[in-house]
Amino acid sequence: MDFTYDDEQLALREAVRGLLATTYADHDSRRRTVAEDPGFDRALWGRLAEMGVLGLPFSEEHGGVGAGPVEIGIVCRELGRVLAPEPYLASVVHAGGLVAAVGTPAQKADLLGRLSAGELVLAAAGTAPGTGRASGAAGVRASVSGDAWTLDGVADPVVGGESADVLVVTAALPDDAGTGVFLVESGAAAVTGYAAADLTRAASVRFDASDATPLGEPGRDLRASVATIADLTRIMGANQALGVMESQVRATTDYLKSRKQFGVTLNTFQALTFRAADMYVSLELATSVVDWATMTIAGGDRHAVADAADRAGLQVSRAGRHIGQEAIQLHGGIGMTAEYAVGVGTAHLEVLDQWLGNGLHHLSRLSARVTDHDLVEALS
Amino acid sequence: MQLELSAEDAAFREEMRTFFTTEVSQQIRDTVLEGRHLTKDQIVESQQVLNAAGLAVPHWPVEWGGKDWTDLQRHLWHEEMQRAGVPIPLAFNASMIGPVIAQFGSQAQKERFLPATANLDIWWSQGFSEPDAGSDLASLRTSAVRDGDDWVVNGQKTWTTLGQHGDWIFTLVRTDPEVKKQAGISMLLIDMTTPGVEVRPIELIDGGHEVNEVWFSDVRVPGDLLVGEPGQGWTIAKFLLGNERVGVAPVGATKRALATLKTTAADQLDDPLVRARVAELENDLLALELTALRVVAHSAGGEPHPASSVLKLRGTELQQAVSELALDLAGPASLAARAGDDSPQEGWARRSAPTYLNLRKASIYGGSNEVQRQIISRTILGL
Ligand SMILES: Cc1cc2nc3c(=O)[nH]c(=O)nc-3n(C[C@H](O)[C@H](O)[C@H](O)COP(=O)(O)OP(=O)(O)OC[C@H]3O[C@@H](n4cnc5c(N)ncnc54)[C@H](O)[C@@H]3O)c2cc1C
Numbered sequence: 082m083d084f085t086y087d088d089e090q091l092a093l094r095e096a097v098r099g100l101l102a103t104t105y106a107d108h109d110s111r112r113r114t115v116a117e118d119p120g121f122d123r124a125l126w127g128r129l130a131e132m133g134v135l136g137l138p139f140s141e142e143h144g145g146v147g148a149g150p151v152e153i154g155i156v157c158r159e160l161g162r163v164l165a166p167e168p169y170l171a172s173v174v175h176a177g178g179l180v181a182a183v184g185t186p187a188q189k190a191d192l193l194g195r196l197s198a199g200e201l202v203l204a205a206a207g208t209a210p211g212t213g214r215a216s217g218a219a220g221v222r223a224s225v226s227g228d229a230w231t232l233d234g235v236a237d238p239v240v241g242g243e244s245a246d247v248l249v250v251t252a253a254l255p256d257d258a259g260t261g262v263f264l265v266e267s268g269a270a271a272v273t274g275y276a277a278a279d280l281t282r283a284a285s286v287r288f289d290a291s292d293a294t295p296l297g298e299p300g301r302d303l304r305a306s307v308a309t310i311a312d313l314t315r316i317m318g319a320n321q322a323l324g325v326m327e328s329q330v331r332a333t334t335d336y337l338k339s340r341k342q343f344g345v346t347l348n349t350f351q352a353l354t355f356r357a358a359d360m361y362v363s364l365e366l367a368t369s370v371v372d373w374a375t376m377t378i379a380g381g382d383r384h385a386v387a388d389a390a391d392r393a394g395l396q397v398s399r400a401g402r403h404i405g406q407e408a409i410q411l412h413g414g415i416g417m418t419a420e421y422a423v424g425v426g427t428a429h430l431e432v433l434d435q436w437l438g439n440g441l442h443h444l445s446r447l448s449a450r451v452t453d454h455d456l457v458e459a460l461s
Numbered sequence: 462m463q464l465e466l467s468a469e470d471a472a473f474r475e476e477m478r479t480f481f482t483t484e485v486s487q488q489i490r491d492t493v494l495e496g497r498h499l500t501k502d503q504i505v506e507s508q509q510v511l512n513a514a515g516l517a518v519p520h521w522p523v524e525w526g527g528k529d530w531t532d533l534q535r536h537l538w539h540e541e542m543q544r545a546g547v548p549i550p551l552a553f554n555a556s557m558i559g560p561v562i563a564q565f566g567s568q569a570q571k572e573r574f575l576p577a578t579a580n581l582d583i584w585w586s587q588g589f590s591e592p593d594a595g596s597d598l599a600s601l602r603t604s605a606v607r608d609g610d611d612w613v614v615n616g617q618k619t620w621t622t623l624g625q626h627g628d629w630i631f632t633l634v635r636t637d638p639e640v641k642k643q644a645g646i647s648m649l650l651i652d653m654t655t656p657g658v659e660v661r662p663i664e665l666i667d668g669g670h671e672v673n674e675v676w677f678s679d680v681r682v683p684g685d686l687l688v689g690e691p692g693q694g695w696t697i698a699k700f701l702l703g704n705e706r707v708g709v710a711p712v713g714a715t716k717r718a719l720a721t722l723k724t725t726a727a728d729q730l731d732d733p734l735v736r737a738r739v740a741e742l743e744n745d746l747l748a749l750e751l752t753a754l755r756v757v758a759h760s761a762g763g764e765p766h767p768a769s770s771v772l773k774l775r776g777t778e779l780q781q782a783v784s785e786l787a788l789d790l791a792g793p794a795s796l797a798a799r800a801g802d803d804s805p806q807e808g809w810a811r812r813s814a815p816t817y818l819n820l821r822k823a824s825i826y827g828g829s830n831e832v833q834r835q836i837i838s839r840t841i842l843g844l
Pocket of ligand 1: 588589619621829835
């Protein structure tokens with residue numbers, strides 16, 4: 082049992098941190114980036130590809146790097162620290178994850194190679210990982226005639242959908258045969274983009290007899306794989322949220338040390354320092370569960386991963402509410418402004434949470450399983 | 462980063478689990494698991510079983526019965542013990558005065574006290590707090606004045622846990638009123654049968670007799686019972702309280718208590734609100750346990766990980782939260798708190814209100830939770 086990064090992981094963290102700092106040295110650069118299309122920095126996306134970050138989760142034979150969950154978690158955490166709007170979770174972790182999980186060898190080699198190289202942006206459409214209908218694909222239906230497949234229906238929100246070249250769509254199979262996953266060229270669907278509360282981009286996607294290619298074996302029910310990739314995405318989203326919260330706790334303590342009122346710095350007031358201490362407690366506890374959940378992925382048991390996703394999701398959701406709210410409160414008015422990172426971080430935490438699974442969702446799933454075990458085992 | 466225990470640690474855990482569940486009497490373990498009070502004899506018996514196997518004081522120096530384990534092994538020992546319902550070795554002996562004597566005591570003190578302390582042949586009490594010296598412990602006033610080779614002690618200690626069983630008490634006393642308050646404190650070991658020592662019970666809100674006042678009137682203490690040097694008491698106290706904090710986050714016991722509650726109140730688990738509260742507590746306890754593991758894995762070199770304050774703070778909050786849930790699940794049955802054993806109400810329900818009330822102590826002692834927040838905000842956040 083070991084909760085520390087090895088030297089290579091530390092080097093990866095420094096490299097990603099360094100690269101992100103060139104684009105998002107301050108919150109202003111993030112504000113400028115999200116204000117313009119496509120809502121993230123294409124040049125940075127290209128450099129992430131060159132560094133191997135976009136190919137991190139995929140095997141070398143498909144053009145990736147073949148790194149493990151801990152490495153992907155490190156990247157997500159760094160993205161979170163600077164509130165990076167790049168669609169890493171949506172494109173690489175979620176949509177890329179679906180391709181890697183269910184695609185045919187040819188599909189994987191084609192799509193994952195180009196995704197890793199930064200030549201292709203993917204988005205996952207059809208369901209949000211965190212809704213109760215996570216693997217049900219209620220909004221989009223697939224039809225087949227001969228071996229030509231088409232899709233109908235609406236998927237919304239599709240995070241990163243506006244800039245995607247190819248949509249990876251989960252849809253209900255004909256005759257209640259379960260859930261399929263399909264590839265749709267973005268031109269074959271009507272994509273209407275919008276900004277979420279944190280100014281990252283999502284889209285409403287309408288399919289109207291849109292041409293679709295089955296991902297993997299046509300007609301197979303892929304519900305279990307879809308759910309597992311949603312769980313993995315949840316855990317990586319929790320890593321990203323941790324990065325946001327780390328920055329918020331740091332910004333808040335710095336602010337308490339520098340902001341003066343009544344002729345003294347705010348850290349003179351114990352009412353405030355105690356609240357900062359409680360924020361730190363929430364951050365440490367959430368870090369422990371997210372690290373644990375990330376390591377659980379390596380074990381490869383999909384039920385264990387589902388459980389870990391719920392546990393990390395709930396913990397991070399609670400911590401995000403606590404830290405996100407207190408970060409604004411302890412900053413006072415400045416925390417409310419769009420030009421200041423702290424409050425935007427709180428918006429980002431909510432977007433991650435509502436997209437990937439909020440506290441209510443995970444608590445309800447965990448509650449259903451409460452009588453399945455005597456104790457929750459931390460170490461197997 | 463890796464989750465699995467090494468084969469060696471997994472085997473170690475298995476060995477502990479087997480020992481605790483087979484060598485310590487079932488009756489004692491059931492008493493703990495059901496949240497009933499242990500008698501003094503049960504506490505002594507259990508510690509002696511552990512000590513005979515070399516498992517009572519593994520964190521002491523090897524020459525005095527310690528084990529030279531890794532921090533992780535010590536953690537596993539502690540968790541498995543709680544999980545099995547084995548009483549933790551008496552903290553005053555095993556975690557407080559033992560390590561102090563081993564570190565600061567004279568050779569004669571070590572030989573005289575350490576074996577008897579490990580085996581609970583001597584029951585120690587902790588005489589630190591006074592009516593006017595709580596969180597601000599250094600303002601204590603109980604005085605010790607030199608008279609020939611002896612010290613003559615006058616004053617009052619309070620909140621002395623289980624002082625009614627105490628054979629000896631380790632005290633902080635003021636030996637020099639002239640210097641800065643911390644510098645004038647010394648540690649004296651006092652035989653509680655010495656003339657002039659009086660123990661008076663304090664009744665707590667749960668009706669129990671758990672703490673006492675201890676009064677000292679012209680108590681004569683031989684000079685060789687001062688630990689370390691005169692004036693070194695505050696340094697020793699900080700060393701001792703640092704060890705105390707690590708022991709007061711009873712993760713395993715709280716997990717066990719929640720699991721037991723799921724069985725005893727099984728019929729109420731159909732209610733989704735009850736299930737949600739259990740699920741939330743289980744997740745919070747998981748977070749706490751994993752944080753404890755992170756702290757253990759990082760504490761190499763003896764320096765406690767800064768997050769150990771998190772463990773005390775959160776550990777006691779969760780211990781209290783589980784007791785709140787038990788009380789809520791007991792509902793009206795909890796009114797039978799002081800009913801006799803012929804009560805038709807179940808034992809766990811009858812104990813739930815006193816337990817809830819009793820556990821309010823957890824966020825007050827061992828460095829109150831406000832003191833823990835102070836430590837976090839000052840030493841970790843630099844505020
Ligand atoms: C059941 C029980 C058993 C105990 N057993 C023992 C024992 O065996 N031996 C022994 O020596 N002592 C024992 N204690 C005493 C315990 O260590 C003290 O109660 C503790 O140090 C707090 O002191 P106090 O009760 O005087 O509260 P105070 O120090 O008067 O504190 C009152 C309140 O103010 C808060 N507070 C104090 N200072 C600050 C500050 N600077 N900033 C913010 N908040 C502050 C406290 O957290 C608390 O909430 C026991 C206590 C209890 C309740």
